[in-house]
Amino acid sequence: MADLSINLAGIKSPNPFWLASAPPTNSGYQVQRAFEAGWGGAVWKTLGEPIINTSSRFAAISFNGQRVAGFNNIELITDRPLEVNLKEIYETKKRFPNHAIIASLMVEPQQEKWHEIVKKVEDVGVDGLELNFGCPHGMAERGMGAASGQVPALVEKQTYWVKEMAQTPVIVKLTPNITDITATAEAAVQGGADAISMINTINSLAGVDIHSWNTIPHVAGKGAHGGYCGPAVKPIALHMVGECARNPRINIPISGIGGVSNWENAIEFMLMGATGVQVCTAAMHHGFRIVEDMIEGLNNYLDEKGIASVNDLVGKAVHKYSDWGDLDLNYKVVARINNDVCINCNKCHIACEDTSHQCIDMLKDGEGNPILRVREEDCVGCNLCSIVCPVDGAIDMVELPNEFPPMTWNERQAAIGALACAVDTVK
Amino acid sequence: MSLKSISYEDLSSNFDEVEAGLSNREALEEANRCLYCYDAPCIQACPTGIDIPTFIKKIASGNLKGSAKTIMSANPVGASCSRVCPTEELCEGACVLNHATKPIMIGNLQRYATDWAMKNEQLLFTAGEKLGKSVAIVGGGPAGLSAARELALLGYDVTIFEAEEKAGGLNTYGIVSFRLPKAVSYWEVEQVKSLDVEIRTNTRVGQDISVKEIVDCYDAVLLAIGMAHVPSLGIPGEELAGVYDAIEFVKETKTKPITDTLLGKKVAVIGAGNTAIDAATCSVRLGAENVKILYRRTLEEMTAYDFEYEFAKQDGVEFRWLTAPTKLIGEKDKVVGIECMKMELGEPGEDGRRRPIPVEGSEFTLEVDAVIKAIGQSRYLDLIEAFEISHDGGVVTIDSETFQTTNAKIFACGDVIFGKGQGEAMVVSAAQQGKQSAYSIHQLLVPTMETV
Numbered sequence: 001m002a003d004l005s006i007n008l009a010g011i012k013s014p015n016p017f018w019l020a021s022a023p024p025t026n027s028g029y030q031v032q033r034a035f036e037a038g039w040g041g042a043v044w045k046t047l048g049e050p051i052i053n054t055s056s057r058f059a060a061i062s063f064n065g066q067r068v069a070g071f072n073n074i075e076l077i078t079d080r081p082l083e084v085n086l087k088e089i090y091e092t093k094k095r096f097p098n099h100a101i102i103a104s105l106m107v108e109p110q111q112e113k114w115h116e117i118v119k120k121v122e123d124v125g126v127d128g129l130e131l132n133f134g135c136p137h138g139m140a141e142r143g144m145g146a147a148s149g150q151v152p153a154l155v156e157k158q159t160y161w162v163k164e165m166a167q168t169p170v171i172v173k174l175t176p177n178i179t180d181i182t183a184t185a186e187a188a189v190q191g192g193a194d195a196i197s198m199i200n201t202i203n204s205l206a207g208v209d210i211h212s213w214n215t216i217p218h219v220a221g222k223g224a225h226g227g228y229c230g231p232a233v234k235p236i237a238l239h240m241v242g243e244c245a246r247n248p249r250i251n252i253p254i255s256g257i258g259g260v261s262n263w264e265n266a267i268e269f270m271l272m273g274a275t276g277v278q279v280c281t282a283a284m285h286h287g288f289r290i291v292e293d294m295i296e297g298l299n300n301y302l303d304e305k306g307i308a309s310v311n312d313l314v315g316k317a318v319h320k321y322s323d324w325g326d327l328d329l330n331y332k333v334v335a336r337i338n339n340d341v342c343i344n345c346n347k348c349h350i351a352c353e354d355t356s357h358q359c360i361d362m363l364k365d366g367e368g369n370p371i372l373r374v375r376e377e378d379c380v381g382c383n384l385c386s387i388v389c390p391v392d393g394a395i396d397m398v399e400l401p402n403e404f405p406p407m408t409w410n411e412r413q414a415a416i417g418a419l420a421c422a423v424d425t426v427k
Numbered sequence: 428m429s430l431k432s433i434s435y436e437d438l439s440s441n442f443d444e445v446e447a448g449l450s451n452r453e454a455l456e457e458a459n460r461c462l463y464c465y466d467a468p469c470i471q472a473c474p475t476g477i478d479i480p481t482f483i484k485k486i487a488s489g490n491l492k493g494s495a496k497t498i499m500s501a502n503p504v505g506a507s508c509s510r511v512c513p514t515e516e517l518c519e520g521a522c523v524l525n526h527a528t529k530p531i532m533i534g535n536l537q538r539y540a541t542d543w544a545m546k547n548e549q550l551l552f553t554a555g556e557k558l559g560k561s562v563a564i565v566g567g568g569p570a571g572l573s574a575a576r577e578l579a580l581l582g583y584d585v586t587i588f589e590a591e592e593k594a595g596g597l598n599t600y601g602i603v604s605f606r607l608p609k610a611v612s613y614w615e616v617e618q619v620k621s622l623d624v625e626i627r628t629n630t631r632v633g634q635d636i637s638v639k640e641i642v643d644c645y646d647a648v649l650l651a652i653g654m655a656h657v658p659s660l661g662i663p664g665e666e667l668a669g670v671y672d673a674i675e676f677v678k679e680t681k682t683k684p685i686t687d688t689l690l691g692k693k694v695a696v697i698g699a700g701n702t703a704i705d706a707a708t709c710s711v712r713l714g715a716e717n718v719k720i721l722y723r724r725t726l727e728e729m730t731a732y733d734f735e736y737e738f739a740k741q742d743g744v745e746f747r748w749l750t751a752p753t754k755l756i757g758e759k760d761k762v763v764g765i766e767c768m769k770m771e772l773g774e775p776g777e778d779g780r781r782r783p784i785p786v787e788g789s790e791f792t793l794e795v796d797a798v799i800k801a802i803g804q805s806r807y808l809d810l811i812e813a814f815e816i817s818h819d820g821g822v823v824t825i826d827s828e829t830f831q832t833t834n835a836k837i838f839a840c841g842d843v844i845f846g847k848g849q850g851e852a853m854v855v856s857a858a859q860q861g862k863q864s865a866y867s868i869h870q871l872l873v874p875t876m877e878t879v
Contacts, residue, residue, distance in 0.1 A: 262488040262489075263488060287465060293481070293484055294488075296485075296493040297489065300493060391450050391452070392451060392571075
């Protein structure tokens with residue numbers, strides 16, 4: 001049994017699976033059920049001035065019959081009185097002293113407001129704070145959430161105010177609704193954050209009903225943009241985690257959020273630099289019980305690889321994530337089709353023929369059976385055929401021996417530059 | 428395999444497992460089709476209560492070891508059951524998707540996960556901390572193995588006494604290879620053995636070790652001896668060459684090299700339970716030219732599972748309903764014919780099934796080269812008597828809650844308690860009874876401890 005416990009900027013939990021601040025962590029009843037099921041930590045649904053929520057709040061994207069490929073919500077922060085939440089946090093922490101409870105906070109960008117709420121939540125024994133600078137809808141219209149989180153100076157200043165008062169570790173939760181997330185991540189570091197978490201939800205409109213012409217979801221015939229999450233956003237989140245992890249100026253732990261649905265996703269985030277992960281949509285789809293497989297799957301993976309602690313995964317793939325200019329232009333892969341496995345759907349052919357490099361030929365073998373063959377000299381190794389292929393093992397992407405030594409774009413430009421200089425000198 | 432694909436040149440190849448098992452892609456697609464219901468009806472429908480949605484979710488997430496563990500923790504013979512359970516009557520019959528699209532292939536997914544564990548030589552469990560108490564289990568079939576596994580997890584020193592060369596019982600010897608290869612049963616035995624359970628094979632209680640020694644030397648005893656050979660038909664000619672006991676007949680196909688004794692021959696199987704189906708489909712695979720099942724009642728009363736019946740029909744087995752043998756005809760000590768009578772159904776008997784009544788003057792003769800008797804199984808009466816416990820015609824009397832016999836330290840489960848309206852005949856029920864017996868033994872021996 002591998003050691004699954006983590007310590008994220010001083011916040012300890014028995015495993016890296018936390019519930020994200022969201023509907024699943026709305027009450028003590030829910031968080032306690034989650035801890036009973038095995039979740040290592042929970043970020044309490046954002047506390048602040050209670051708000052009023054709308055009726056009809058969620059929508060999801062089904063993709064070819066698969067439900068909840070993506071999820072969209074227009075729910076705001078907690079709509080329960082602060083005192084009630086504080087009482088339940090206290091009771092939950094008392095019952096589960098070894099589990100992490102992090103209070104998510106959002107108040108107006110004023111120093112005293114932050115000071116006041118930090119003191120209140122720390123008094124009931126939370127293990128850490130998460131500043132919600134990410135909520136993209138509703139709260140942002142009131143100058144909070146993403147409205148704060150999109151302005152690096154505001155991120156820095158509010159983090160600083162919180163740090164003035166906070167005794168527990170402070171995590172700054174970042175919005176993805178910004179061109180370069182490292183700008184706000186750096187601002188959080190400047191403000192003194194102990195950790196950052198990402199991503200909050202992405203601005204979205206789930207759909208339009210083509211019969212009623214209402215938005216999806218709608219509230220009395222009107223809609224507003226919401227926040228998008230779930231499996232569909234995982235690549236976006238992973239990119240942002242990776243960008244922060246490989247940025248030397250962002251040298252604080254990362255809590256990874258965005259489409260984590262199972263143990264494999266969690267490993268990906270941790271390899272890309274996250275110390276732990278937060279989950280919401282998968283729990284909303286299936287219930288808290290999914291964590292059993294997450295824990296067991298992660299443990300079996302670590303045991304199988306002979307890795308003693310989950311912490312040994314953190315950041316192990318970061319050095320493999322780089323700039324385009326650092327990729328080897330002389331590296332070559334080509335597609336090879338295994339006709340004994342191929343079922344002749346010809347999807348690879350038409351994908352290549354119409355939309356890529358026209359290098360998969362439809363031929364007949366000696367007995368007149370249809371076969372597909374790649375003209376390797378014309379194949380650019382784009383992967384498209386193997387992506388559209390429905391059968392495992394029918395198309396292999398094969399590495400070819402390098403004809404030339406490795407050469408990146410940056411190296412190439414440097415070499416040309418040097419050559420130009422040399423030419424200049426000769427002149 | 429359909430009749431067409433039976434090889435008459437390489438008979439032993441006919442005994443390879445019929446169903447190929449799901450490919451990785453099939454398993455993944457099917458696993459992702461599962462709704463992952465909460466408080467799912469499939470769990471309720473499984474006699475061992477396997478957490479089916481969870482094991483399927485684990486296939487979908489790629490946690491195959493965890494999936495196999497979920498299955499095997501609830502059912503110590505879960506790999507065998509994935510192949511032999513009447514799933515359409517159990518888990519798959521209860522699947523909520525019956526009302527929406529089509530049910531999840533739970534049996535095949537269960538096989539996929541356990542096959543993975545088998546292929547990757549996984550040991551899934553570790554023995555519990557020793558309690559210093561010992562339990563003797565007589566019989567290493569599904570019920571005995573299941574009890575042994577649970578007791579070992581609880582920390583008991585468990586010894587299984589097995590009369591045959593290998594443990595596994597029905598799963599090893601009684602179910603045809605093309606449905607349940609021996610290797611599957613052996614793997615389940617290994618899982619139990621790996622928990623320090625001692626399995627004394629080739630040890631027949633009452634002969635190789637006395638009943639007294641067992642009762643005296645262990646803190647508790649579990650009788651899981653199953654049932655014995657096929658009883659006599661009670662008609663002339665049973666001693667002729669070419670007359671077989673179905674249990675022995677199937678066992679030979681699993682323990683000895685396949686021979687061409689039945690190649691091109693005419694075979695009659697008497698009886699219409701699952702063993703009769705096994706004997707008939709084995710005969711087809713041994714190259715018999717014609718295989719008939721003779722049954723004195725009708726399709727309605729037949730005890731074979733529907734899928735077994737379908738399987739036999741696909742194999743080209745002929746069913747002769749309302750047909751009872753009256754005499755086996757021999758020539759030079761060898762069976763050559765079978766004299767039969769047509770029957771009609773009368774009033775229901777004690778078991779609720781309508782009794783067959785001979786139709787006068789309906790005698791006719793079938794030409795046969797072999798006759799296989801499959802009219803049920805007899806009981807190990809002498810052994811049961813030797814334990815000095817109550818029974819009703821070989822069906823051991825138990826407390827239905829605790830599986831305790833009339834001797835407080837002796838428990839019984841599996842086929843030895845099946846019959847006379849008591850118990851269930853399925854492998855999966857035997858597995859569950861084994862678990863329950865283990866918990867009762869635990870309750871008896873360590874009453875202060877919490878039961879599972």
